[in-house]
Amino acid sequence: MGKFILDGQEIGFKPGQTIIEAAKEVGVEIPHFCWHPSLSVSGNCRVCLVEVEKMPKLAIACATQASEGMVVHTESTRALSARQAVMEFLLINHPLDCPICDEAGECKLQDYTFSHSVGESRFTEEKQHKEKRVPLGPHVMFDGDRCISCSRCIRFCDEIAGESELTFVNRGDRVTIQTFPGKELKNPYSLCVTDICPVGALTNRDFRFKARVWDMSNTASVCPGCARGCNIDVWVRSNEILRLTPRQNDEVNSYWMCDEGRLNTWKHVNAGDRVDCPHIRRDEGLSKATWDEIYSKASAELHSFSSGEIAFIGSATSTVEDNHLLSKLASHLHCKNIDFPRHIVPGSGDKILRREDKTPNAAGALAAGISPVKDGLGFEEIMVAIKSHKIKALVVVEEDIAAMDEKYVSALKQLQLLVVLASNFNATTELAHIVIPAATWTEKNGVFINFEGRAQRIRPAVATEQMDRSLDGFSMSRLDKFGTKFDRWGNYKKYDARPAWRIFLDLGHLLGLKAKFELAEDVWEDFTKHSPGFHGITYDDLGETGLTVKKELHKV
Amino acid sequence: MAVKKRMKDFTLMEKIYLPSIVAGLGITLQNMFKPKYTMEYPEVKFMPSGHYRGRPVLVQEEDGGERCVACGLCSRVCPALAIDIQAAETEKEKERYPERFEINMLRCIFCGLCEEVCPEEAIVMSKEYEIAFTNRQDAIYGKDKLLTPIADLQERIEFLRGNK
Numbered sequence A: 001m002g003k004f005i006l007d008g009q010e011i012g013f014k015p016g017q018t019i020i021e022a023a024k025e026v027g028v029e030i031p032h033f034c035w036h037p038s039l040s041v042s043g044n045c046r047v048c049l050v051e052v053e054k055m056p057k058l059a060i061a062c063a064t065q066a067s068e069g070m071v072v073h074t075e076s077t078r079a080l081s082a083r084q085a086v087m088e089f090l091l092i093n094h095p096l097d098c099p100i101c102d103e104a105g106e107c108k109l110q111d112y113t114f115s116h117s118v119g120e121s122r123f124t125e126e127k128q129h130k131e132k133r134v135p136l137g138p139h140v141m142f143d144g145d146r147c148i149s150c151s152r153c154i155r156f157c158d159e160i161a162g163e164s165e166l167t168f169v170n171r172g173d174r175v176t177i178q179t180f181p182g183k184e185l186k187n188p189y190s191l192c193v194t195d196i197c198p199v200g201a202l203t204n205r206d207f208r209f210k211a212r213v214w215d216m217s218n219t220a221s222v223c224p225g226c227a228r229g230c231n232i233d234v235w236v237r238s239n240e241i242l243r244l245t246p247r248q249n250d251e252v253n254s255y256w257m258c259d260e261g262r263l264n265t266w267k268h269v270n271a272g273d274r275v276d277c278p279h280i281r282r283d284e285g286l287s288k289a290t291w292d293e294i295y296s297k298a299s300a301e302l303h304s305f306s307s308g309e310i311a312f313i314g315s316a317t318s319t320v321e322d323n324h325l326l327s328k329l330a331s332h333l334h335c336k337n338i339d340f341p342r343h344i345v346p347g348s349g350d351k352i353l354r355r356e357d358k359t360p361n362a363a364g365a366l367a368a369g370i371s372p373v374k375d376g377l378g379f380e381e382i383m384v385a386i387k388s389h390k391i392k393a394l395v396v397v398e399e400d401i402a403a404m405d406e407k408y409v410s411a412l413k414q415l416q417l418l419v420v421l422a423s424n425f426n427a428t429t430e431l432a433h434i435v436i437p438a439a440t441w442t443e444k445n446g447v448f449i450n451f452e453g454r455a456q457r458i459r460p461a462v463a464t465e466q467m468d469r470s471l472d473g474f475s476m477s478r479l480d481k482f483g484t485k486f487d488r489w490g491n492y493k494k495y496d497a498r499p500a501w502r503i504f505l506d507l508g509h510l511l512g513l514k515a516k517f518e519l520a521e522d523v524w525e526d527f528t529k530h531s532p533g534f535h536g537i538t539y540d541d542l543g544e545t546g547l548t549v550k551k552e553l554h555k556v
Numbered sequence B: 001m002a003v004k005k006r007m008k009d010f011t012l013m014e015k016i017y018l019p020s021i022v023a024g025l026g027i028t029l030q031n032m033f034k035p036k037y038t039m040e041y042p043e044v045k046f047m048p049s050g051h052y053r054g055r056p057v058l059v060q061e062e063d064g065g066e067r068c069v070a071c072g073l074c075s076r077v078c079p080a081l082a083i084d085i086q087a088a089e090t091e092k093e094k095e096r097y098p099e100r101f102e103i104n105m106l107r108c109i110f111c112g113l114c115e116e117v118c119p120e121e122a123i124v125m126s127k128e129y130e131i132a133f134t135n136r137q138d139a140i141y142g143k144d145k146l147l148t149p150i151a152d153l154q155e156r157i158e159f160l161r162g163n164k
């Protein structure tokens, strides 16, 4: 490791590191637009110009390798005036679009204009106009005026997504971004370009204009779209999810996430078909009931079957905590028939992030003991045994079994008792005798374990009826902090749903299960006590980015 | 500092009060013949000039549309969190408009910061000061109550431009 001097301070660098990289490691941010830690260096924006002693001209920090004894100034008069000049050039043709631009509030150009520019323009001529509102693909909208030609989006497609779809056309001040003829920007990761575009030239069509970034709260969580478990932020305003963005985790997803996960994993949370309170089947169909009613009915009915007549179906979309209590309940009832359905979609994976297993927690479900006990029945066998009337009562957690296969529908119809925990009404709740509203992944604490055995936490971003954003330690926006129930934006919809682990705990108590947990964290602690490989790992240990637990333990 | 007199220190003249009452009535009599500064409100209405900060309203363009682009700056700057906006896309050139724009008049403190921050000159303080309601819901003014034809706001807009 060599050493060089940055603004009078000696810092170390690894051979081959550029000045900007070495500075970043010690927490100094040299302004940059085109440089991105995960992309190749293109060196075209010039805002990273720094003064290096004994070099005739200023050098760009993103492409200049650090070398022994180098003396670098980022705040000298020459460096500052060069940076201000670059900012002035970049702003010559940049429109005054901030009021209508979604990027405002998280825009690098805005931030740097504030911190590194003189704040006055000497340019009085007409600005260059380009095409605005151009859909580049199904998910991304392009605004030519705002583009500062940094080429990050092009390099992302070429280098990360592996599909060259974007290119520069024209020259000079007329240069703009286009898709190659006959192509669209529609690789499975296309929306990542909206994250890395330093300005508002590329915007997410699904989120466009929905909210100002400063009005939303963001909560660190994990995408439930597949077994990768990309780290994400959940953005919420008025208790409603508006978008997901990837959160950097070099061990899992780097800076990226796929479009499928970004767009399709949360729409059901605010959908009209949410199960908003417990339901019981009466003569005229499903009707509303109280929690006490369904708990006592479900426990009384489960009690009337022998353990061999009952089966439990857990889920790899539920948390470790949910599955842990399900398996506790099953073993309390001496029931051996417990399993969860797999959701493997062959061909849907790739070498980048996406996995063929479309569930976030298959490893966690297994670790929590959701697999048939000796002589017990597995998922398919349970379904067959229902047909042959050997299994008469079934408890299903957050799985829409009826929608998975036609043949399961006729099986489910044979059941004498079908208890379904679901967040939304679906084909399975249609057949259920008791429907218990389950909190979604955005409404509870818990842990997912991904295909590599990495345990990562999810956190509540949306409050259910039993929760309060401030008392339950939610991430809070300004509106959350100062809103009252008399403000329309403070008086939002909360669903009457509970996390599956709490439902099993309450149900278990009525069936004689002796267990006492207040929080998801307590359930996790109990799980770690009983699971080799997890001993002593706490929520705090998992932190924001998770922890990889012994790999060989979790072959799915 | 004048020492406050206590009852036991009063002179006879002060103790019998009458002279003071007569003096007071004299002042009343004088004022009966001076010009009046009060107003017979509400029979007579107060007509403020352009500088007055009445309730904030939205500028409605001649084509009937709102000038506001739903940038949310007024809502952000509002110290009382009175403004709630939902933006949406429009086919017009300006790309976005407020699908919902609400000012909670129970929160508003008539500070005028919304007007000052607006990049579009789309929200201005009107001359309207008669604001009354009987429940909390009625206090939330939507676009129906806020949109005001630009012609009626000329005086204020000129005042603002003159004081930039």
Ligand code: SF4
Binding pocket: A146, A147, A148, A149, A150, A151, A152, A153, A154, A177, A196, A197, A198, A199, A201, A202
């Ligand atoms: S669209 Fe954005 S990311 Fe792409 S070149 Fe322009 S400014 Fe850079």
Ligand code: SF4
Binding pocket: A223, A224, A225, A226, A227, A228, A229, A230, A253, A256, A257, A258, A259, A260, A261, A262, A353, A354, A355
């Ligand atoms: S790759 Fe998987 S975990 Fe990552 S964003 Fe896509 S669906 Fe979500």
Ligand code: SF4
Binding pocket: B056, B074, B077, B078, B079, B080, B081, B082, B083, B103, B107, B108, B109, B110, B111, B112, B113, B114, B115
């Ligand atoms: S006048 Fe002041 S308090 Fe009233 S809406 Fe505008 S910014 Fe808010």
Ligand code: SF4
Binding pocket: A099, B067, B068, B069, B070, B071, B072, B073, B074, B075, B085, B114, B117, B118, B119, B120, B121, B122, B123
């Ligand atoms: S500041 Fe002006 S343009 Fe922006 S939302 Fe408020 S009224 Fe509309």
Ligand code: FES
Binding pocket: A031, A032, A033, A034, A035, A042, A043, A044, A045, A046, A047, A048, A049, A060, A061, A062, A063
């Ligand atoms: S960041 Fe170095 S030239 Fe753009």
